[in-house]
Amino acid sequence: MLTSQRKQHILEQLAADGQVLSKDLSARFAVSEDTIRRDLRELAAEGHLQRVHGGALPSSTAVATFTERKSLKTSAKKRVALRGAQLISAGQVVIIDGGTTTSELIGYLPHDLQITVVTHSPSIALGLIDHPLIEVILIGGRLYKHSIVTVGSTAIEGINAIHADIFFMGVTGIHPEAGLTTGDYEEACIKRAFSGRAAETVVLLSPEKINTASPFVIGGLGLIDTVVVDDGVDEQWIGSIEEKGVTVVKA
Structure with missing residues (x-):
């Protein structure tokens, strides 16, 4: 699976469940937790989610001006x-x-x-x-x-x-x-x-x-x-x- 596809699936799961856990994502996609953490880090930098200990939550849109x-x-x-x-x-x-x-x-x-x-x-x-x-x-x-x-x-x-x-x-x-x-x-x-x-x-x-x-x-x-x-x-x-x-x- 391409990185972009994996990221899209992560965002879809986040939208559906309200949170994602790095450990669960690692098992689901058969990749290391380091890889998942990198995905989450990049998605957070793009403003798509908020990283927390062990995973991520949806990022608030209420932080604009x-x-x-x-x-x-x-x-x-x-x-x-x-x-x-x-x-x-x-x-x-x-x-x-x-x-x-x-x-x-x-x-x-x-x-x-x-x-x-x-x-x-x-x-x-x-x-x-x-x-x-x-x-x-x-x-x-x-x-x-x-x-x-x-x-x-x-x-x-x-x-x-x-x-x-x-x-x-x-x-x-x-x-x-x-x-x-x-x-x-x-x-x-x-x-x-x-x-x-x-x-x-x-x-x-x-x-x-x-x-x-x-x-x-x-x-x-x-x-x-x-x-x-x-x-x-x-x-x-x-x-x-x-x-x-x-x-x-x-x-």
């Missing part, structure tokens, strides 16, 4: 964001992460809603200017332009001064085994810090993030309490998430 990500699964993001907004109650302190889905979330907040929003996203803060009863606390730090959020030690210091009711965390990938991941190391640190300061952590999931992984781990699924998904998500996947103790809410 903010502008590019805004056009992905737009209808699903709106439905998920609307359902997420319904989880917010008056008087709460709400942490809102940066991201395209959370940008949709603030568009569904009623103008008579009185809450305090904490965010490290200038875009989120500016999006709430016309909400007269929403107090906005903007966490400072170094601006990470790819995601339009602040990161770094200054941001962590500000986060540590907060006790919030709910945190809407943005991720680029969620997988039952690989957990919650994102495309930048410092962003992963910020998300962990925010989660540690909230009584409840919610992830709003658009379809392209489900069963995928990115290079940097935010944490296991034990870090979150709830995921909001669009209707029609695979029930087997939902079951695997619920087995981890996470509540799944359908939009």
Whole structure:
């Protein structure tokens, strides 16, 4: 079998099973694990998958620029964001992460809603200017332009001064085994810090993030309490998430 054919079969199996193991692929194709690792390394370099210990997972498409990500699964993001907004109650302190889905979330907040929003996203803060009863606390730090959020030690210091009711965390990938991941190391640190300061952590999931992984781990699924998904998500996947103790809410 040609290398290109083997790679295509690997991608097909990855799409069907949600993960591939190097040992199993070696046996299936009767080649060494070194050969399989080389295949996976080359496929990862081309952006087709995310290598993990012992194999690979689907690579998240949610690591493009903010502008590019805004056009992905737009209808699903709106439905998920609307359902997420319904989880917010008056008087709460709400942490809102940066991201395209959370940008949709603030568009569904009623103008008579009185809450305090904490965010490290200038875009989120500016999006709430016309909400007269929403107090906005903007966490400072170094601006990470790819995601339009602040990161770094200054941001962590500000986060540590907060006790919030709910945190809407943005991720680029969620997988039952690989957990919650994102495309930048410092962003992963910020998300962990925010989660540690909230009584409840919610992830709003658009379809392209489900069963995928990115290079940097935010944490296991034990870090979150709830995921909001669009209707029609695979029930087997939902079951695997619920087995981890996470509540799944359908939009």
